[in-house]
Amino acid sequence: MRGFQFSKFKAQEGKSPFDKLLDIFMELLTHTSGDVDEAVDWLRELDDEYHLTSEDYTIDDFLEELKRKGYLNQDDLKQGGLAMSAKSEQVIRQRSLDQIFGKLKKSQPGNHRTTKVGKGDERTSDLRKFEFGDRVDQIAFTESIRNAQKNHGFEEFRLDEGDLEIVETEHKSTTTTVLMIDISHSMILYGEDRITPAKKVAMALSELISKKYPKDRLEIVVFGNDAWKISVKDLPYLQVGPYHTNTAAGLELAMDILRRSKNSNKQIFMITDGKPSCLKMPDGSYYRNSMGLDPKIVVKTLNLASAARKAKIPITTFMIARDPYLQKFVEDFTDANQGKAFYTSLKGLGDYIFEDYETNRKRKSW
Numbered sequence: 001m002r003g004f005q006f007s008k009f010k011a012q013e014g015k016s017p018f019d020k021l022l023d024i025f026m027e028l029l030t031h032t033s034g035d036v037d038e039a040v041d042w043l044r045e046l047d048d049e050y051h052l053t054s055e056d057y058t059i060d061d062f063l064e065e066l067k068r069k070g071y072l073n074q075d076d077l078k079q080g081g082l083a084m085s086a087k088s089e090q091v092i093r094q095r096s097l098d099q100i101f102g103k104l105k106k107s108q109p110g111n112h113r114t115t116k117v118g119k120g121d122e123r124t125s126d127l128r129k130f131e132f133g134d135r136v137d138q139i140a141f142t143e144s145i146r147n148a149q150k151n152h153g154f155e156e157f158r159l160d161e162g163d164l165e166i167v168e169t170e171h172k173s174t175t176t177t178v179l180m181i182d183i184s185h186s187m188i189l190y191g192e193d194r195i196t197p198a199k200k201v202a203m204a205l206s207e208l209i210s211k212k213y214p215k216d217r218l219e220i221v222v223f224g225n226d227a228w229k230i231s232v233k234d235l236p237y238l239q240v241g242p243y244h245t246n247t248a249a250g251l252e253l254a255m256d257i258l259r260r261s262k263n264s265n266k267q268i269f270m271i272t273d274g275k276p277s278c279l280k281m282p283d284g285s286y287y288r289n290s291m292g293l294d295p296k297i298v299v300k301t302l303n304l305a306s307a308a309r310k311a312k313i314p315i316t317t318f319m320i321a322r323d324p325y326l327q328k329f330v331e332d333f334t335d336a337n338q339g340k341a342f343y344t345s346l347k348g349l350g351d352y353i354f355e356d357y358e359t360n361r362k363r364k365s366w
Helices: 017-031 038-049 061-069 086-105 142-153 185-191 195-212 233-239 248-259 294-308 324-337 349-361
Strands: 071-072 080-084 114-117 122-128 165-172 174-181 219-223 227-230 265-272 278-280 286-288 315-319 340-341
Touching: 017 038, 017 086, 017 195, 038 061, 038 248, 061 071, 061 265, 086 195, 086 233, 086 349, 114 227, 122 195, 142 165, 142 195, 165 248, 174 195, 195 233, 195 349, 219 233, 227 248, 227 340, 248 265, 248 278, 248 294, 265 349, 294 324, 315 324, 315 349, 324 340, 340 349
Parallel strands: 174 219, 174 265, 265 315, 315 340
Antiparallel strands: 071 080, 114 165, 122 165, 219 227, 278 286
């Protein structure tokens, strides 16, 4: 199974046979980049080894139920083949959200906040004295009544203007985020699957923004020899290619997208595991060098990082690598942009991205 390993299947109590298999099948679809036939083959292998089904409910019964419930459609390009439906794509994004950001379910609702307090629309825990023009719904009545009791006593209880305390509010802001994903060949080198966690994070982030921050905008850019935009619905199908790493092309496209955005808050997240190794020349040819850090490629990439800084576009780099010379490059890149960098494991990638997404959103909007 192309180097993937599966631990012994543990029965999920309380779930129907369909729901138990659905969880496994959606995970397999993510690993196979939406290839239903390959995912079914893997599911049958897992069934042979771990006995996921019974005589009463077989893999074929499961597939028929998937089609009946709208998870799979007939693939017009494959005679007799199956393809994911829009419903499956949404389920995979939601699963990614639950896997990556599941801990957020207990956090407070609302949009991102700025660091400046004032007459906004997001309540904080800070209090201040009443000022002319404050709204009635901002009054902290418990604290104000306590002040009145302290200032005037119980016998002559009254509530004066000087007793009133106001709950501070913060302005909500909107952000345009470009998420850059490295799809060069190194993302699957040496039997380590780095692209699946990366696209899970992208799907989770897209689902998070659509549900929790609907006014925000997320654009997704992939980069190999070249760079291009993809839509959210393309994420489950994302695959690496026989590409080098043209980080400069990804940055140029990301910055072009952000220049055209009307949001005042802009940021770039970049997930990569390797050094920049490719540039596209003015005549359309490619300059490539996979050996070490090529000065010509590095200088171009660092210059773009500096240009992003001047345009007030912070770049947060999530480097899935530990090589010392790569870390040195990332340090130089981060210094040029005055951005941030995380050297992260694949397991912790989602936590880091969410933490920085929240942090970078706390900007002044006025």
